[in-house]
Amino acid sequence: MSAPVEEHSGAQLRGNLRAVVEDVARRERFTDVEVEVSRASAKGDNYIGELLRVKVKGRRDGEEGQSMSVVLKLIPENEARRAVARVDAFFDNELFVYSEVMPAFQSLQEDRRVPEAERFGAVPKLLACDRSEGGVSLVLEDMSPRGYRMADRLKGLDTAHCSLVMKELGRFHAFSFALRDQRPAEFQRLRSGVTETLFRPQSALGAESEGRLKSMVDHVTSTMLKRFPHESEYMERFRRFCSDFNKRAEAVVSGEAAEPCAVICHGDCWTNNILFKYREDDESPEAACLLDLQVSRYSSPVTDIAYFLYCCTERSVRREAYKSLLSDYYNSFSQFLRLLGSDPEQMFPYSAFKEQESRFSHFGLLMALFVLPIFTAASEDTPDMDNIGENTARDHLAKSASNQLYLRRMGDVIEDMVDRSFI
Template sequence: MAQTTTTESTKVLTWINAENFQSVFEENVPGYRKTLNFEVKETGGGGENYASVMMRVKAKLELQDGSTKDIAFMIKTIPEGEQGVAVVQMMGLFPKETLMYGKYLREFEETYRSVGKEVTFGPKFYKLKNDPGAEYVLLEDISPKGFKNVKRQDGLDTDHTKSVLKILAELHAVSAVRFEQKGNYENSLMVSTFREDSRESLETMLKPLMKILVNCFSKHETGIKYLPKLKPFFDKMAERYIEDSKLNLEDFNVIIHGDLWTNNIMFRHNEEGKREETILIDYQMSRYSSPVLDLFYFLLSSPSLDIKVSCFDEFIQYYHENLVENLKLLKYPKKIPTLKQLRMDLMKYSFWSIAITTGVLTAVLLDPTENASMNNFFEQNEEAKDFQTQLYANPRYIKHLDVLLPWMDKMGYLDDN
């Protein structure tokens, strides 16, 4: 058996080794004979992953005919640190993502295949034969096939944005059809990660963060102008997260991705630089809910600033056209939601425009820093407070606020209803 090579940061994870991966090789590599080399390396820097630690596994295999084959995987494990572990376990992220990759994404792909359409919702998913006694998600590493992320601080252009909306509409449509055909998903997908039983811990995490947010907003012109409308939301942020996350079965609902920002989207381009394929990754926050949660999350976090507001209506219409097309293809048995209904739902769930603008967008726009971690989002030590201040005082973030807050006010999204 080949010796496992690790970087210093991954030596503690002794279960990521060639022996434990042998069953994966035997089941998925035709003609596998033995492992010649096995390497583990932590990937991504500060600010690229928050709810997990990402590692790349590379192996060189010898086949029965004497030839060799290189194979690569991405493995996600739970982040270190007491606060980070508590948040991830409270949300049940790893079991949920295992359910999505191991069951539903493949089922959704097969549903499209049955009507003559090829759709890929994520990388190939694997399970280790021996339980390592740790939470993990093991996936094909698709970067050798040419897939990569864009620079999150720059954002996506119109073509890349529409390609994401297209695959998002495909995911939403097939998950809505599946619900009508087979009924409820597992309970972990039918309830929000923000629940009444987590109110106390949520308030404990959010209240200090909101104080820093208000302090930073008080130091620039746009923040000062809109604080009177935003302050009521900040004062009861945990309550709004819980209330606005409750499933309403009267709505048009789908399986949402739940964490749709640039780092969870990969693109493959040809030699001329033209985009050829788009794929989504990281389904830890998926659940059955209104599709507008994904729309707010993605459209306010990920397109470049020059199109984020100016093309918002166009993007919503483009998504709706693709949603309708796929619902019809899959013979959705209920009345298909109209564009008017979708826009009404955007207003109904407009709190999420505030949640995304004052939450995930700060992390998207922050320059790489080793202080970026799940713990530092919520801890109260000096390092954490410095990191939290960096999030809200970032000049790039303030530039986005100068555009987003006036638009959100004009749309009525800042009205407390």
């Protein structure tokens, strides 16, 4: 028999979710279960879904006082929020990656007998899913009991944190090359099942949002005039870059454009979607975990790299460590691809990687236009997604015009893109 749910911080388990959690607990050999619920994210930390942390307490293997915790990722109840952001497509995409792509990755490293200590495990496990509430709800492994926590999105990540992320991205991308090489039919099925959720017609940022996109570009252009003279090369190249924004966005995320080097990407690798584990000094990171696969896409591996480096770091980090971070990525990729049984020199030589960098790094600027107003906003200034309306994006952009952190980091991204000849 189960005890009632004890709820905290206004969080609730709705519908069938309690039964789903109890089923997970039973599979983990728990009986006489009690459940405590709390919110797993603060305002400004998550934008597409709602996160709850559920602590399960009870007997395990007959021993009293045992506990475990899971994270529930819930589709929003607010219908307006679901409609404006089209969150159902994001949840469906994430479920496909968790239920189809990640098991294929795991199967490959098991079949190739990758040593346990060297296996990729930087994504939480999917424990269960539920579709009874009119959409997908996911039950995921909670990484916090293992010492993982989120970094401060406002500070930007230093080189040590970035190096860990780049290495894990390299390993994540290596699976696609190994599957393409060794299991081509399976890889074709997986890459076809991953859906572009942002830059496509009828998506959250698709054709019908064209008016909002133009407003955003006009806003950034006007704010950047505070930093760059109107006729400067920086503004000229930026205006040219934005002149055909929708087509440029759809092209840069096209897997076909990146062949034969396209991979199944994480898609949304930014600070709040990464957890870090620290050494005893509580300052030096030793491991990274990648969260949130809702925006996974089939595209150039450089789209993940550029998004991460240009939207999550200060320019000082990029100027001091850009080359070393690219080396961290490629060395980790190459070493892991060899463990998976394929040859990086044949599948993705360094020269091909650099060519992809040249062609697709402008994705970092494209994403910065969308996300930096949010990433650099104080928690109290982030949009209330449950009260979203036609004026939400406009009002938030207006606030960013006086946000000095946003103005500096947006200008730094434009400057870097021009200086590196990416635009």
